[in-house]
Amino acid sequence: MLGKKRMIGKKIDELEIGECYWAAHTIEDKELLLYLGLTDDANPLYIQHDYASQTPYKRPLVPSVMLFGMVSTMVSMHLPGPGSHITSHNMTFPKPVYHYSEVKFNLEVQSIDMPNHLVVLSVTGFDSNGDQVICGSLHVTPPYKPESMTASSLDNFY
Template sequence: MIDRKRKLGKQIDELRIGDSFTAIKRVGDRDLLLYLGLTNDSNPLYIQHDYASQTPYEKPIVPSVMLFGMVSSLISMHLPGPGSHITQHEMAFPHPVFHETEVKFLLEVIAIDKEENRAALSVVGYNEKGDTVIQGKLYVTPAYRPKSLTASSLENFF
């Protein structure tokens, strides 16, 4: 991984309103168990079928913050990409996501503020039935270019 050259994400001047990225992610039991282990979250609604069956959801659901983590990953890796940082977000989760569900995420740049080096992105996610499972708006600081081209600590980028 250290030997491979990586490209930084888009800078503010490279972004355009309407730039978009789409990805499909499946929320598997393995992913869910890793998340729950890392966060020490033992909410029975997320893992216990007997409890969840007695709720309006009828079966275990995926934590909404895990869905947001997927959005964060898409921003960090694709739009604007590596070097970017989410500074503010507002999310809604209108329908639950169940284990082993495929979610289609759509990110789109909706505003650019070059003076503040900040872009606004909308996000919408749909389950396999077409229900909206996540929607919101994020503010992102795109990647900064390093000031020194000779900085050896950053030689894996460029």
């Protein structure tokens, strides 16, 4: 890993209010099974078709936390990007998402708090019918500018 230069995301002074990132994702069985296995979540509503068919949902759902995980990935990889950290979130899931659904997500910078090194992002997500399936906000610390390794590596030498 040493020697490989890694990119970091947008630093706080590079972000602008109104800046957006859009992404679409189709939820496949393999992702659901990986999530359920990693979290040891055995909720029959998420995987058992026979159980789900007897509920008002009529078919298995995608766990809400899995949708939040997709949002978290967008923050970590795109807006602000690598080096970011979500410090708080407020999410609602007004409509269920079903297996094999495509969800279109949007992140938008709502505010920038330079002194506290914090940005607020709004999150929305829509299914293929255009119905909102996720809505909320995130408080995120964007990546910090790394210190130069050479700036301090020679501190003991004059």
